[in-house]
Amino acid sequence: xxxxxxxxxxxxxxxxxxxxxxxxxxxxxxxxxxxxxxxxxxxxxxxxxxxxxxxxxxxxxxxxxxxxxxxxxxxxxxxxxxxxxxxxxxxxxxxxxxxxxxxxxxxxxxxxxxxxxxxxxxxxxxxxxxxxxxxxxxxxxxxxxxxxxxxxxxxxxxxxxxxxxxxxxxxxxxxxxxxxxxxxxxxxxxxxxxxxxxxxxxxxxxxxxxxxxxxxxxxxxxxxxxxxxxxxxxxxxxxxxxxxxxxxxxxxxxxxxxxxxxxxxxxxxxxxxxxxxxxxxxxxxxxxxxxxxxxxxxxxxxxxxxxxxxxxxxxxxxx
Amino acid sequence: xxxxxxxxxxxxxxxxxxxxxxxxxxxxxxxxxxxxxxxxxxxxxxxxxxxxxxxxxxxxxxxxxxxxxxxxxxxxxxxxxxxxxxxxxxxxxxxxxxxxxxxxxxxxxxxxxxxxxxxxxxxxxxxxxxxxxxxxxxxxxxxxxxxxxxxxxxxxxxxxxxxxxxxxxxxxxxxxxxxxxxxxxxxxxxxxxxxxxxxxxxxxxxxxxxxxxxxxxxxxxxxxxxxxxxxxxxxxxxxxxxxxxxxxxxxxxxxxxxxxxxxxxxxxxxxxxxxxxxxxxxxxxxxxxxxxxxxxxxxxxxxxxxxxxxxxxxxxxxxxxxxxxxxxxxxxxxxxxxxxxxxxxxxxxxxxxxxxxxxxxxxxxxxxxxxxxxxxxxxxxxxxxxxxxxxxxxxxxxxxxxxxxxxxxxxxxxxxxxxxxxxxxxxxxxxxxxxxxxxxxxxxxxxxxxxxxxxxxxxxxxxxxxxxxxxxxxxxxxxxxxxxxxxxxxxxxxxxxxxxxxxxxxxxx
Numbered sequence: 001x002x003x004x005x006x007x008x009x010x011x012x013x014x015x016x017x018x019x020x021x022x023x024x025x026x027x028x029x030x031x032x033x034x035x036x037x038x039x040x041x042x043x044x045x046x047x048x049x050x051x052x053x054x055x056x057x058x059x060x061x062x063x064x065x066x067x068x069x070x071x072x073x074x075x076x077x078x079x080x081x082x083x084x085x086x087x088x089x090x091x092x093x094x095x096x097x098x099x100x101x102x103x104x105x106x107x108x109x110x111x112x113x114x115x116x117x118x119x120x121x122x123x124x125x126x127x128x129x130x131x132x133x134x135x136x137x138x139x140x141x142x143x144x145x146x147x148x149x150x151x152x153x154x155x156x157x158x159x160x161x162x163x164x165x166x167x168x169x170x171x172x173x174x175x176x177x178x179x180x181x182x183x184x185x186x187x188x189x190x191x192x193x194x195x196x197x198x199x200x201x202x203x204x205x206x207x208x209x210x211x212x213x214x215x216x217x218x219x220x221x222x223x224x225x226x227x228x229x230x231x232x233x234x235x236x237x238x239x240x241x242x243x244x245x246x247x248x249x250x251x252x253x254x255x256x257x258x259x260x261x262x263x264x265x266x267x268x269x270x271x272x273x274x275x276x277x278x279x280x281x282x283x284x285x286x287x288x289x290x291x292x293x294x295x296x297x298x299x300x301x302x303x304x305x306x307x308x309x310x311x312x313x314x315x316x317x318x319x
Numbered sequence: 320x321x322x323x324x325x326x327x328x329x330x331x332x333x334x335x336x337x338x339x340x341x342x343x344x345x346x347x348x349x350x351x352x353x354x355x356x357x358x359x360x361x362x363x364x365x366x367x368x369x370x371x372x373x374x375x376x377x378x379x380x381x382x383x384x385x386x387x388x389x390x391x392x393x394x395x396x397x398x399x400x401x402x403x404x405x406x407x408x409x410x411x412x413x414x415x416x417x418x419x420x421x422x423x424x425x426x427x428x429x430x431x432x433x434x435x436x437x438x439x440x441x442x443x444x445x446x447x448x449x450x451x452x453x454x455x456x457x458x459x460x461x462x463x464x465x466x467x468x469x470x471x472x473x474x475x476x477x478x479x480x481x482x483x484x485x486x487x488x489x490x491x492x493x494x495x496x497x498x499x500x501x502x503x504x505x506x507x508x509x510x511x512x513x514x515x516x517x518x519x520x521x522x523x524x525x526x527x528x529x530x531x532x533x534x535x536x537x538x539x540x541x542x543x544x545x546x547x548x549x550x551x552x553x554x555x556x557x558x559x560x561x562x563x564x565x566x567x568x569x570x571x572x573x574x575x576x577x578x579x580x581x582x583x584x585x586x587x588x589x590x591x592x593x594x595x596x597x598x599x600x601x602x603x604x605x606x607x608x609x610x611x612x613x614x615x616x617x618x619x620x621x622x623x624x625x626x627x628x629x630x631x632x633x634x635x636x637x638x639x640x641x642x643x644x645x646x647x648x649x650x651x652x653x654x655x656x657x658x659x660x661x662x663x664x665x666x667x668x669x670x671x672x673x674x675x676x677x678x679x680x681x682x683x684x685x686x687x688x689x690x691x692x693x694x695x696x697x698x699x700x701x702x703x704x705x706x707x708x709x710x711x712x713x714x715x716x717x718x719x720x721x722x723x724x725x726x727x728x729x730x731x732x733x734x735x736x737x738x739x740x741x742x743x744x745x746x747x748x749x750x751x752x753x754x755x756x757x758x759x760x761x762x763x764x765x766x767x768x769x770x771x772x773x774x775x776x777x778x779x780x781x782x783x784x785x786x787x788x789x790x791x792x793x794x795x796x797x798x799x800x801x802x803x804x805x806x807x808x809x810x811x812x813x814x815x816x817x818x819x820x821x822x823x824x825x826x827x828x
Contacts, residue, residue: 030704030705031701031705031708031709032704032705032707032708033711036708037707038364038370039370039371039445039447040707040743040744041372041373041374041376042371042373042374042377042723043720043722043745044371044447044722044734044745045734045743045745046371046743047442047446047447047449049449049450050370050442050444050445050447050449052442053442053444054445057443057445085364085365086365086366087365093511096511152543155544155547155551156547159547159548159551159553160547160550160551163551165551166548166551166553167544167547167550167553168539168541168544168547168548168553169513169514169548169553172510262541263541265539265541267512267513272512275512275540278702278703278704279364279704
């Protein structure tokens with residue numbers, strides 16, 4: 001087992017290196033000069049001498065291979081470098097922003113699961129009925145409505161018209177817990193809507209499948225009432241694929257909440273990545289990509305290992 | 320069916336009401352003493368005082384720092400750290416400083432000014448005004464409150480350089496991103512990328528100012544959210560109100576809109592190759608485009624046609640005879656094209672960007688109108704960063720550009736029109752303009768208003784004939800604010816982004 005984990009960790013590290021090198025190369029291939037962009041903000045003509053001096057300061061005049069090696073050397077020693085724009089340490093900024101993105105994803109998943117599992121089960125039990133039809137329609141709408149539309153409509157209703165919630169922004173929990181939670185409600189709900197649809201549909205499908213299993217029929221034959229059968233035998237067994245799909249969706253969201261972060265002004269990691277790409281802030285882009293790819297790769301590894309530990313039928317080591 | 324309230328309904332309603340109760344009403348939270356909440360469009364990329372870091376950063380600089388001069392709400396130059404300024408017998412500029420203090424309590428001295436000028440001229444500091452301040456050959460400080468600036472030849476426009484928000488005076492020896500300034504507000508807290516808190520400086524040199532106790536600048540990058548935040552009562556003042564939302568802000572009884580025409584859209588050309596190296600072709604393009612459609616499509620009617628150099632109608636340098644010099648006249652455009660040797664038109668590439676709707680819409684309107692005179696335009700719409708580089712490298716035939724001039728003086732147009740400057744995406748590529756360069760130099764050296772007017776009239780005539788750039792549209796620049804915000808003014812014309820200076824006089828009432 002340990003050998004397997006060590007082997008997979010090495011593969012994971014190789015994958016992270018590959019991703020980082022590709023991103024580094026692509027960033028330098030696409031047009032856009034970080035120094036020029038910084039000094040021409042507001043569409044003003046930058047002084048060429050100033051641009052040249054700034055390029056030198058940023059280390060952009062070194063050959064590409066040296067910039068690459070310097071950066072990689074830094075990464076290996078745990079130093080993700082500093083922002084081209086204001087010299088802020090990249091690792092510190094990521095540590096600040098990653099929890100904010102995870103918070104939105106976590107809150108959205110909780111909300112989606114709390115609503116999706118009971119409603120999906122209900123739809124399965126009443127399969128073919130009116131409620132099932134309505135839920136199916138609602139989940140189709142939820143799945144097909146882009147998150148920025150949901151977000152904009154929510155802002156219009158709850159912030160502009162009803163004035164119940166702030167339109168967007170961020171206040172840290174330690175500074176003002178109530179305001180923090182108020183600001184979390186809309187972005188978390190906007191992300192939750194499509195996740196809810198996925199969970200509801202997945203729950204419905206798997207519950208229907210489990211309902212037809214022999215052990216459910218046996219439980220019924222034993223005279224057990226409906227509620228305990230659903231609770232103990234059906235939903236619990238139906239949850240395995242639902243959990244898998246929820247996990248996958250959460251993983252995708254780590255780098256994919258950019259629209260929500262933009263629409264609600266939530267200063268998370270995705271928005272940080274986009275602004276870094278816009279400014280061609282190479283150290284920031286590479287740093288964020290390292291963190292996101294490591295999260296992905298090592299989450300996969302963790303899932304494989306946990307699966308193997310839980311289910312003896314899954315073998316980690318080839319016989 | 321009954322309308323009576325049964326037990327189940329009552330419980331459900333009570334639960335819902337209880338659950339929502341903690342949300343409160345936003346209106347109740349709107350007034351919070353003397354702190355103004357200001358929706359900024361972008362977070363300053365850094366706090367380097369002399370670097371061109373954008374207009375949002377410029378507003379923050381106008382809160383923390385002060386230059387020698389500034390512009391008042393009427394658009395006229397006024398003293399800040401300098402209380403008077405004039406040229407002496409040798410043509411040098413002499414600034415007399417007033418009694419002012421830095422945020423650390425120490426006095427602002429002539430030494431600080433001399434040190435600032437030396438630092439700005441140092442290329443390593445990547446200062447916005449580096450090029451201009453290099454023309455100052457010596458800075459003398461005869462006493463602690465007098466600064467004398469010597470230039471090779473007299474420069475009428477020099478005071479204007481010291482009024483720019485990217486040209487504040489810093490305390491001698493401070494780092495260029497220092498938080499110590501002489502402005503009305505002090506930086507209190509920074510949440511990078513999110514917000515900035517500033518509090519009033521009680522040692523500010525203007526009696527009774529600032530009127531606010533503090534300013535909370537919150538970044539809303541999404542223009543729609545900025546308006547939503549204003550309407551929801553999350554903020555008191557918002558910059559860059561998008562054109563499509565201006566009606567909405569104007570008709571909201573709780574809000575008001577302060578809007579001016581200042582920034583402008585224009586065409587730049589690649590003068591290093593055919594066909595746009597030919598002024599006849601450039602003029603043909605100028606006469607081919609109906610500007611009203613640009614104003615309608617890109618700015619929702621909020622702006623105006625620009626058929627001459629971007630000198631505003633209210634300016635003393637405005638030349639009424641050129642008002643419609645590049646008017647929409649497709650027949651004239653075709654004739655000019657034929658005269659240039661392209662009776663059947665030609666194919667070319669127009670550079671713009673898909674990142675900003677106004678740039679793309681302007682490009683699409685121009686493309687449609689140019690096709691009517693036989694110029695078949697292929698649009699190149701990369702994201703902004705790539706567009707900047709392609710513009711700098713001349714990878715285009717003609718391009719859509721939008722900006723503001725340095726100030727309302729015609730000399731503020733140098734960066735846009737003067738072809739002797741190095742290639743840059745804000746001006747045409749590879750297009751020397753020797754006559755215009757010479758006229759700009761004469762204008763800078765002339766002190767007599769009538770003489771300056773004559774020089775710039777001649778300059779505009781040359782520009783109309785040679786079309787180094789072609790004006791397209793003025794665009795409205797608006798600040799939205801709650802009705803109880805007073806004292807804030809959107810400065811006229813090209814000075815709109817200097818408006819942050821009036822936050823020292825802003826108050827609730």
